[in-house]
Amino acid sequence: MLNKFKSLTVLALSLALFSQSLPVAAKDAEENNQTNSGGRWMKGEYHAHTTQSDDAEGSQTLENLLNNSFDKYGMDWMGISDHLRMSSRDDEGQLVPGGPIPLSQGIIQYQAPKMKQLQKKGKYKNKIIFSGFEWDMPTYEHVGIGILGDQAGSSRSLKAGNQFEYLFTNQDEKMFNSTDVAIWKAQDQRANKTPQDARTALAWLEKNYKNTSYAILNHPSRKKVYTISDFRDFNNIAPDVLFGFEGMPGNQMEPDRGGLNLTTPENRTYGGSDYMLAKVGGAWDALLGEGRQFWNFSNSDSHFEISENRLYSSGYWPGEYSKNYTWVDGSTMQSVLDGMRSGKSFSVFGDLINALDFQAKGGSSKVDMGGDLKVKEGQMVKITIRFKNPKKNNNGDSVKVDHVDLISGDVTGKAVPGTPAYSKDTNDTTKVVKRFTSKDWKTDGNGYHIITYKVKASKDQYFRLRGTNLGENVSGETSNGEPLIDSKTDIEDNESRFAEINNRNYKDLWFYSNPIFVSVEERTHDNH
Structure with a gap:
């Protein structure tokens, strides 16, 4: 174990890349619909697993994941x-000598060097790769965390992940470098058991990595x-x-779509989406109704598509079924993070x-998207929607937006903490x-479908978009245009179940945009 810690310290000091970034190749201007100089639409996600997560399949090596994500x-x-847990395997799926180690150590020892090595060999040219992690937030659920540090790619980023794991998980203190632990103890107390500890962790990120980290539920x-x-507490804190x-x-390949399998309607998916998103006037709308800059994202949560023993299915490869499109001005992970935080993004199922x-x-x-338009009371606001669809998606199907x-x-x-409004999870407006x-x-000559809509500004509002390939009333799928609860696909024969x-x-595709806010300034009345 001592040799393991020695190698960890050397690597933490010498590694220069936590996020491997190269200039992004210019995309087809037509496809990317450039509306701001210097920026471009980029496709990506922040939630996919490799063999360094013990619940991923052995074939889910880092290189295999990246090959599918980028090349395919x-x-x-x-x-x-x-997972920010003890990790039994390296990036190639081989058992770690001496037994499991904290994931943050595994990133330093295996994942970050392999990313650097692969790109030095010329793989994934012009792609951005970043090592974040999925944290078991005390008493709550999983949170996607990324810490870039003072600059994306610094050894400080690697060490910051190591420090976060020490402070905010229940890993044994003996699994961390004793010199580091002494420094960390002088700065902070461990917090890994209670709801307040979850809030302490978020406050720690906001204090130390305000502009260079993310925590997405x-x-x-x-x-x-x-x-x-x-949700309100978390967003207020950080x-x-x-x-x-x-x-x-x-x-999305699980029998219960998205793996949401509780019996209550609020804990299922609707058209593949979480109820908080899919319900018009639900939890997301309640947060937007406060003017919160709180955005929606999609991911693969890839562990394996179909297990090697052909008994189970889980999730698609990154980019195969779901994508986030984010407007990015730059070519580093910090640029991507800035784009994510801006709200100028939209998410799509099935292309x-x-x-x-x-x-x-x-x-x-x-x-x-993500912006706040400031107008005078009574002023006309013109909303423009331009969208485009590919001829076929990754399933080989022709795709068409119905509405x-x-x-x-x-x-x-x-809402003010302690008031009834703070606990209200609906927006009645x-x-x-x-x-x-x-x-x-x-439809213009480049294949973009163009919609315009005008509204007179009378109050502070937000506007967001949702689209689908389904009609308004499709049996088992939609009712009056609203997505219905997804039923479990329960077929005994494995191969038939995977296909179904x-x-x-x-058959059930949707996209969601992030909102635009419109803030209205009341007109002043001159009595003279």
């Missing part, structure tokens, strides 16, 4: 997110452990770090669309203000 399914960036409704008050949730969870431009304009001002919903709710300000079908959009799960998923 066209991702531009990838955040690895292995994964599959939030899976275990029925959160209240809306928890607004720059905890800025979103996985509203479109991975594990239903591959481009979206969603803007609001009032007078000479214009904002994109796009423009959803809006009032923004009334942040939220509704579908307009449903657009092909009759309502025009895949068919189920590709």
Whole structure:
């Protein structure tokens, strides 16, 4: 064990890359729909596992995951997110000599050097790769964490992950370098058991890595452990770090779609999405109605697609079924993080669309997703939606959007802790203000479908989009345009079950945008 710690210390000092980043190749301007100089739409996710997670299959090596993500399914960036637990295997699936080690040590010892090695060999050119982790938040659920440090790629990032694991998990103190532990003890106390400890960890990230870390709530409704008050607390404590949730969870190849298998309606998926996202006027709308910059993301949660013994299925490869499209201005993981935090992103199942431009304009001002348009009372706001779909998706199916919903709710300000509003998980003002079908959009020469809509500004509001390939009333799928609860695919024969799960998923496709806020300034009345 002493030799292991010695090698850990040497590696932590010598490794220069936690995030392996190279300049991003320019994409086809038509596909990326460039609306800001210097930026580009990039496809990626932050929640996928390798063999360094003990519940991943042995074939889920780092290189195999990256090959599928980048070479087969066209991702531009990838955040690895292995479990922040004791880890038994290295990046190639081989048992770690001497027994399990903390994941953060495994990242330093195996994952980060392998990323560097692969890119030095010329693999994944112009791609961004980052090592984050999935934290078991005390008394709650999984949280996707990434710590970039003072600069993406520094050895400080590696050590910060090691320190986070020591402070905020229940790993044995003996598993960490004693010199490091002495320093960490002088700075902070371990906090790994209570709801308050969860909040302490988020406050630690906000204090130490305000602009260079993220904490995003994964599959939030899976275990029925959160209240809306928890979400508000977390975002209040760490607004720059905890800025979103996985509203479109991975594990879509499980019999219970997304792995959400509790019997209560609030803990299932609807069109593959978490109830907090899918319910118009639900938890997400309650947060947006406070004006919170709190965004939706999708991921694969890839552990394996079909197990090697052909008995079980779990999740697709990254980029195979779900994608986040994020506007990124730069070519580093910090640029990606800045894009994620900005809210200028949208998420898609089954490649239903591959481009979206969603803007609001009032007078000479214009904002994109995540922005706040400031207008005068009574001023006209013009909303423009431009989207595009590929000819076929990764299942070989032709894809077509049936309708796009423009959803809006009032923004009334942040709820105060201790008041009834702080525990309210609905927004009664939220509704579908307009449903657009092909009759309502025009298609330009580049294949973009264009919709415009005007509204007179009368109060603070937000607008968001949702689209699907399904009609308004499809048996078992939609009712009045709303997604219905996903039923379990329960077929005894394994191969038949795998095929039917895949068919189920590709028949039921959705995309969700992040919102645009509109803030209205009351007109002053001159009595003279």
